[in-house]
Amino acid sequence: MALDPHMLRVLKEAEQMAIAEEVERKGHVMEKSWGYRLDPTRCEVCRRNTAAGWIPLHDPFPSGHQTAPAHDGCRCRTITRIRPGQR
Numbered sequence: 664m665a666l667d668p669h670m671l672r673v674l675k676e677a678e679q680m681a682i683a684e685e686v687e688r689k690g691h692v693m694e695k696s697w698g699y700r701l702d703p704t705r706c707e708v709c710r711r712n713t714a715a716g717w718i719p720l721h722d723p724f725p726s727g728h729q730t731a732p733a734h735d736g737c738r739c740r741t742i743t744r745i746r747p748g749q750r
């Protein structure tokens with residue numbers, strides 16, 4: 664069975680969030696940011712999400728999404744990291 668590209672993106676993002684939550688369970692404070700792909704078709708929603716910068720892992724982005732993709736054809740991805748200054 665072939666998954667459509669949008670569904671594959673959703674699954675990949677969910678996998679990344681699961682990894683970030685695993686790191687969180689080890690005692691780190693995690694955060695995320697919206698990484699848009701340089702794409703002339705990127706929409707206003709993605710621009711605003713990117714402008715929000717680094718936010719806590721479980722906070723929604725301005726669009727209300729927890730992770731990319733924000734819409735069909737969205738090529739953005741969610742980037743996660745351990746909050747700087749954490750050990």
Ligand SMILES: [Zn+2]
Nearest residue numbers: 709737738739
């Ligand atoms: Zn996007």
